[in-house]
Amino acid sequence: MRHNARRPPSVVGRVLDVLGAFTSDRPVLTLSELSRRTGLPLSTTHRLAAELVSRGALQRDGDGQFRVGLWLWEVASLAPHGAQLRESAMPFLEDLYEATHQNVQLAVLDGAEVVYIERLSGRHAVNVISRVGGRLPVHATAVGLVLLAHAPADVQEQVLARPLKRYTGRTIASPEQLRRVLADVRQQGYAVSDGQIELVALSVGAAVHGPDDTVVAAISVVVPAQGTDPFTLVPAVRASARGISRALGAPRTLRLPEDVRRETHQSFH
Amino acid sequence: MRHNARRPPSVVGRVLDVLGAFTSDRPVLTLSELSRRTGLPLSTTHRLAAELVSRGALQRDGDGQFRVGLWLWEVASLAPHGAQLRESAMPFLEDLYEATHQNVQLAVLDGAEVVYIERLSGRHAVNVISRVGGRLPVHATAVGLVLLAHAPADVQEQVLARPLKRYTGRTIASPEQLRRVLADVRQQGYAVSDGQIELVALSVGAAVHGPDDTVVAAISVVVPAQGTDPFTLVPAVRASARGISRALGAPRTLRLPEDVRRETHQSFH
Numbered sequence: 001m002r003h004n005a006r007r008p009p010s011v012v013g014r015v016l017d018v019l020g021a022f023t024s025d026r027p028v029l030t031l032s033e034l035s036r037r038t039g040l041p042l043s044t045t046h047r048l049a050a051e052l053v054s055r056g057a058l059q060r061d062g063d064g065q066f067r068v069g070l071w072l073w074e075v076a077s078l079a080p081h082g083a084q085l086r087e088s089a090m091p092f093l094e095d096l097y098e099a100t101h102q103n104v105q106l107a108v109l110d111g112a113e114v115v116y117i118e119r120l121s122g123r124h125a126v127n128v129i130s131r132v133g134g135r136l137p138v139h140a141t142a143v144g145l146v147l148l149a150h151a152p153a154d155v156q157e158q159v160l161a162r163p164l165k166r167y168t169g170r171t172i173a174s175p176e177q178l179r180r181v182l183a184d185v186r187q188q189g190y191a192v193s194d195g196q197i198e199l200v201a202l203s204v205g206a207a208v209h210g211p212d213d214t215v216v217a218a219i220s221v222v223v224p225a226q227g228t229d230p231f232t233l234v235p236a237v238r239a240s241a242r243g244i245s246r247a248l249g250a251p252r253t254l255r256l257p258e259d260v261r262r263e264t265h266q267s268f269h
Numbered sequence: 270m271r272h273n274a275r276r277p278p279s280v281v282g283r284v285l286d287v288l289g290a291f292t293s294d295r296p297v298l299t300l301s302e303l304s305r306r307t308g309l310p311l312s313t314t315h316r317l318a319a320e321l322v323s324r325g326a327l328q329r330d331g332d333g334q335f336r337v338g339l340w341l342w343e344v345a346s347l348a349p350h351g352a353q354l355r356e357s358a359m360p361f362l363e364d365l366y367e368a369t370h371q372n373v374q375l376a377v378l379d380g381a382e383v384v385y386i387e388r389l390s391g392r393h394a395v396n397v398i399s400r401v402g403g404r405l406p407v408h409a410t411a412v413g414l415v416l417l418a419h420a421p422a423d424v425q426e427q428v429l430a431r432p433l434k435r436y437t438g439r440t441i442a443s444p445e446q447l448r449r450v451l452a453d454v455r456q457q458g459y460a461v462s463d464g465q466i467e468l469v470a471l472s473v474g475a476a477v478h479g480p481d482d483t484v485v486a487a488i489s490v491v492v493p494a495q496g497t498d499p500f501t502l503v504p505a506v507r508a509s510a511r512g513i514s515r516a517l518g519a520p521r522t523l524r525l526p527e528d529v530r531r532e533t534h535q536s537f538h
Binding site: 010011012013015016019020022023024027048051052055057059067068069070071072073074075076077078079080086087090091092094095097098108110115119120121122123131132133135 | 279280281282284285288289291292293296317320321324326328336337338339340341342343344345346347348349355356359360361363364366367377379384388389390391392400401402403404
C-alpha cells in the first residue's frame with residue numbers, strides 16, 4: 001500500500017492505515033492480521049477497529065473477522081467519478097454492452113495506473129483480471145494507453161522512466177515503443193491492447209472528455225483475442241466515448257481524426 | 270447524518286465526521302462548510318482535511334473545495350456487497366436490463382432503510398430518485414418490502430413502530446397495511462411497489478438468498494406505472510433473483526410459492 005511509505009504518526013494516519021490494510025486479495029482480516037498489516041500494537045488496533053465498527057466504517061463478521069463497512073462504502077460512493085461520471089456513462093456503457101455482450105469498462109488515471117470505476121460483463125464474456133476498484137498499469141491496457149496518451153507530460157515521463165511490467169510477449173516493453181504507441185493513440189483517438197495483459201484478451205479503448213475538453217476517463221471493450229478484428233469495435237467504442245463526453249458537457253466541436261488502421265496494428269506487434 | 274448524534278469525542282470520531290459530512294446533495298464542500306457540518310473548529314478541520322487529502326481519502330479541487338477521494342473509494346469497493354454480491358449479480362442484472370431497458374436495481378437492508386448497491390438504467394428509462402450509494406425507506410420500495418419481509422422480527426417491529434413516511438397517496442401508510450403486505454410478500458416471493466415513491470413509477474422486487482438461504486439482498490425492476498402490468502415482470506425478476514442466489518451458493522432446493530395475483534394487487538390499493 002503505497003501510502004504506508006509516508007505514513008504520518010498521527011491518529012488520522014493510523015485510522016487510514018487500518019482502512020488501507022484491506023486489499024482485494026485480503027478483504028477480510030482478523031484483529032491480529034490488522035495489527036500485523038498496520039504495524040500497530042494489538043491494543044491500539046483493537047481500540048481503533050472497535051470505534052470504526054461502531055460507526056459502520058468497518059463491520060465485524062460473526063466469526064469476529066473485520067471487513068470494510070457499508071457506511072464507508074456509502075460515503076465513498078460520493079467520490080466524483082462514483083457519482084457524476086458513472087451516472088453519465090452508464091447508459092452508454094449499457095449500449096456498448098448490448099452490442100458486444102463482452103466486458104465493457106470505465107476507468108480513470110491515478111499516477112501510473114488505471115483504476116476501474118465500472119465494469120459490465122456478460123455471463124459468457126472472456127475473463128478479465130480487472131475488477132471494479134482494482135488497478136492495472138497504464139502501459140498494458142487500452143484504457144491506460146488512452147489515458148496516458150492524453151496525460152500531462154510529467155506523468156508520461158514518470159511512466160516512461162519506470163520499468164514496464166511484462167505480462168505477455170505482446171506487452172509493450174520499451175519506452176520507445178510506448179512513445180510510438182501513445183503518438184498513434186493521440187492521432188487516431190483510440191487504443192488497442194492485443195494480448196498485452198493476457199494473450200486471450202483484446203481490448204479497444206477511447207477517451208472520455210470533460211466540460212473543459214480534457215480527458216477525464218476512458219472506456220474499453222474487452223473481447224476474446226481469438227478471431228476478433230479489433231477495428232470492428234473501434235466505431236462503437238468511440239461513439240460511446242463521445243456520447244459520455246457529450247453527457248458530461250464536453251464541447252460538441254470535439255473531433256477525432258480518422259483511423260489509421262494498418263499503422264496502429266503494427267505498432268502493437 | 271445519523272452518526273453525528275452519537276459522535277465520540279475521539280480523533281477517530283472526528284475523522285469519520287469529516288468523511289460523513291459529504292452527502293449526495295452536497296458532495297463538494299468548502300473548508301468552512303466542512304467545519305460547520307462537523308462542528309469542529311476551523312483550524313482542526315483544516316488539519317484533518319489536509320491529512321486526509323495527503324492520503325487520498327479526500328481530494329481538493331482547483332478551487333480549493335473538498336470531495337471524497339479516489340483512495341477511499343478503492344478501499345470502500347472492498348465492502349462485502351461491493352465485491353462478491355455485486356460481481357455475482359451483475360450478469361443477471363444485465364439480462365434483466367436487456368429484457369426491460371428500464372431501471373434494474375440491487376439493494377441491501379440497513380436498519381429501516383434500503384441501500385442501493387447497483388443500478389442499471391437505460392437512456393429512456395423512467396427517472397427514479399434512488400442512486401447507487403443512496404437510501405430509501407423500506408416500506409415504500411419493492412426491494413425494501415422484500416428485504417423487510419424476510420428481516421428478523423425485531424427489525425420489522427422497529428419499522429412498524431415508526432411513522433411511515435408518505436410519498437404519494439399510494440404509499441403504505443399504516444402498520445396494519447404494512448403487516449399485510451409483508452405477509453403477502455413472504456407468501457408470493459416478490460413485492461410490487463406501485464406508485465408508492467412516485468406515482469409515475471412502479472417496481473417489482475424479489476429476494477436474493479445467500480449460502481445459508483437467508484435473504485442477503487433484493488433486486489427490482491422500476492418501470493413507468495402507466496400502462497404496465499407489474500405481473501408481466503414478476504417471472505423475469507424472480508428468475509434473475511434465483512440466478513443470483515444460485516451464483517452466491519444458495520441451496521438449489523429454494524422454492525417459492527405460486528403467484529396469488531389478485532390478492533397482492535388489492536393489498537397495494
